[in-house]
Amino acid sequence: MDPNSKAAAQPAKDFLAAAASIAASAMLARSLVNDLLPKEARGYFSSATKALRARFSAGQHTVNIEEVEGWSSNLVYSAVQSYLAAKISSSSTRRVRVSKRAGAEKKSIGVFLEEGEEVTDTFRGCEFKWRLLSRDNNLVVDQPKKIQLYQLSFDRTYKDVIFDAYLPYVLDRADEIKAGEKKLKIHLNEQDWWMPISLHHPATFDTLAMDTDLKQDVMGDLARFVERKEYYRKIGRAWKRGYLIHGPPGTGKSSLVAAMANYLKFDIYDLELTAVKWNSALKRLLIGMKNKSILLVEDIDCSIRLRRREPRPSSETPCGRGKDERVTLSGLLNLVDGLWSSCGEERIVVFTTNYKDRLDPALLRPGRMDVHVHMGYCGASAFRTLAYNYHDVDDHPLFGEIEEMIGEAKVTPGEVAEVLTRSGDAESAFGGLVEFLQVKRDRGTEEEEEMEDKREEEFDLVSNVSNPENDYNEDGLHGGSTSRTMYSRADWPPINFRGGRGGYMQSFRGRGGHSQSFRGTGEGNLQSYRGRGRGRRGRRQFVNIVWGRVV
Numbered sequence: 001m002d003p004n005s006k007a008a009a010q011p012a013k014d015f016l017a018a019a020a021s022i023a024a025s026a027m028l029a030r031s032l033v034n035d036l037l038p039k040e041a042r043g044y045f046s047s048a049t050k051a052l053r054a055r056f057s058a059g060q061h062t063v064n065i066e067e068v069e070g071w072s073s074n075l076v077y078s079a080v081q082s083y084l085a086a087k088i089s090s091s092s093t094r095r096v097r098v099s100k101r102a103g104a105e106k107k108s109i110g111v112f113l114e115e116g117e118e119v120t121d122t123f124r125g126c127e128f129k130w131r132l133l134s135r136d137n138n139l140v141v142d143q144p145k146k147i148q149l150y151q152l153s154f155d156r157t158y159k160d161v162i163f164d165a166y167l168p169y170v171l172d173r174a175d176e177i178k179a180g181e182k183k184l185k186i187h188l189n190e191q192d193w194w195m196p197i198s199l200h201h202p203a204t205f206d207t208l209a210m211d212t213d214l215k216q217d218v219m220g221d222l223a224r225f226v227e228r229k230e231y232y233r234k235i236g237r238a239w240k241r242g243y244l245i246h247g248p249p250g251t252g253k254s255s256l257v258a259a260m261a262n263y264l265k266f267d268i269y270d271l272e273l274t275a276v277k278w279n280s281a282l283k284r285l286l287i288g289m290k291n292k293s294i295l296l297v298e299d300i301d302c303s304i305r306l307r308r309r310e311p312r313p314s315s316e317t318p319c320g321r322g323k324d325e326r327v328t329l330s331g332l333l334n335l336v337d338g339l340w341s342s343c344g345e346e347r348i349v350v351f352t353t354n355y356k357d358r359l360d361p362a363l364l365r366p367g368r369m370d371v372h373v374h375m376g377y378c379g380a381s382a383f384r385t386l387a388y389n390y391h392d393v394d395d396h397p398l399f400g401e402i403e404e405m406i407g408e409a410k411v412t413p414g415e416v417a418e419v420l421t422r423s424g425d426a427e428s429a430f431g432g433l434v435e436f437l438q439v440k441r442d443r444g445t446e447e448e449e450e451m452e453d454k455r456e457e458e459f460d461l462v463s464n465v466s467n468p469e470n471d472y473n474e475d476g477l478h479g480g481s482t483s484r485t486m487y488s489r490a491d492w493p494p495i496n497f498r499g500g501r502g503g504y505m506q507s508f509r510g511r512g513g514h515s516q517s518f519r520g521t522g523e524g525n526l527q528s529y530r531g532r533g534r535g536r537r538g539r540r541q542f543v544n545i546v547w548g549r550v551v
Contacts, residue, residue, distance in 0.1 A: 061156045066149040072287040079174035080150050084130055085111055086177060087119055123166050129153040184261055186268045192281035194288055201258035207389050208259045209252060209382040209413040221371055238342040242349045246356040247375030250414030253352045257296055267293045279331040286335050287343055294348045301358040329360055337368060378406055378413045386417055391426040398430045409440035
C-alpha cells in the first residue's frame, strides 16, 4: 500500500478504535450500575437523567397522533401517513418499510416510515420533525396489541403555526395525493376491524347486462344522491341511501354493486355478519367506515342470526364488562337506519337477496330501503350488451330469433354469458345460444310444473264454507253437511266435496286432467292424490278434518 494512503487511513482507524472503546466502556458502566446500585438509586439516577434531558429540550413541544381514536380509525393519522410517504423518497431517512397488498398492481408499492425513524419537514420557514412510534395496548380487547402513532416535535414558538396552518395543509395535501392515486378497495371485517384489499372489479354500467331503463334509473338516482348534501341536511335526514337488490342467482346483483362503486369511486365494506358476535362490535365496524363508501350485506335472508328479530339470551362479553346483546336484525336496522347512521356521510347501504319474499317485513317497510332493484332474467337489451361485450357485435341475423326465445326460456345473464364464451367465433357462439335457448324453453314447462308442485306443499290455500243450516250435535261436531273448496292454482277448477259428521273423503286431482270427489263415513280424514304431468305421477297426503277445518 502507498505510504500516503496508510497515513490517510490512520486517523480513521484511530477514530474507530476510540469509538469501540467508548462503546465498550458504556456497556460496562451500564452493567455495573445495574449490578451494584440498588433499585432506589437506579430510579433516582434515571429521574435525574430525564430531568436533565427535559431541561435542554424545554423549548420543544410534541403532538401525538395515534392510528385509532376510541372505536374508529383516526383520519388525521392516515392523512399524515399519506403525506409523509411522499416525503420519504427525498429525505435522509435510513430505514423505511416497503409493502404491497395482495391484488395490488405491479407498480403499486407502498413506502412507509419504519418505527423509530424520523423525517424532517419545513413549512413557512419552520422546521417540524415527525417520528413513528408505538405503544402497548392492553386495555381494549379485539384491538391490535400495539398502537402506532406519529409524534410531531416542534419549537414552542411554532405552536400557532401548527394548528392554524401546518396540520390543515397536511390534510389538504393528503386529500390531493389520495385523489391523484385513488384506488378502490374492498374492506372485509375481521372481528371488529376492517381489512382493506384492492378492488379491481371491471364491472361498469356500460358493460352491465341489465334492462336499459332500469340501468338509467339507478345511475340517475346515484348521481342525484351525491349532489344533494344540502338537501338531506335541509330535510333533517342522514346523508345516506338504501338499496335492496333482489332477483334469482346469476342475474348480476354483485356486478351491479361493483358497477356502483366504480361509478361513484366509493370503497366497498363487505359486512360478513356471521363473523360479528355482538351488537357493540357491529357498532365499531360501522363507525370505522369512511365516508363516500358502500356498506354491502349479501344474501341477507341466509343469515341465521337475522331470522329472528328478538335478541338471544345475553351473556358476558369477552371484556367482562357485563351483558351484551348478540347481533339481531333489530340491532342491524338500528345502526343503518337509526341514530348511529348519522355518524357518517355520503354512504350507501346495499342489501342483496335471492328471495325477497323471505325477508322480515321490517326490512321492507316504507323508508327503510329507499330503492328496490329487481334483477330479473335476461332480456333483449341485456343480451345485446353481452353480445357486444364478448364478441363486439351489436347486430346479427340471429338476434331476432334469440330475443324472441330469450323471454320464454327464462335464462339469467350469467347463463347467456357462459354460452357466449364457449366459442371465440360470433357465428358459432350465437348458433350455440339458439340451441341452448331451445332446450331451455322445452324444459321450461316441466320445470315450472315441478316448481308449482313444490309451492303447493307450502302454500296450499284451503277455504272452508260451512252450511249455516247445520246444527251442532251432542258430541260437538257439525252435523248435516259441510262444503269445502281447495285451491292450489288459480287456473285449476276448484274441487268441491261434501262430508257429514266424521265423513271420509277422498279426492283425486291431476294437472291438466280431471278431478273426482268421493264421500264416505270414515274417521274424518282427507286423503288426496295429486298428479303431476297429466296425473301420471302422484303423491299421497293425509289431512285430518275437524269442525270443517283442515288441521
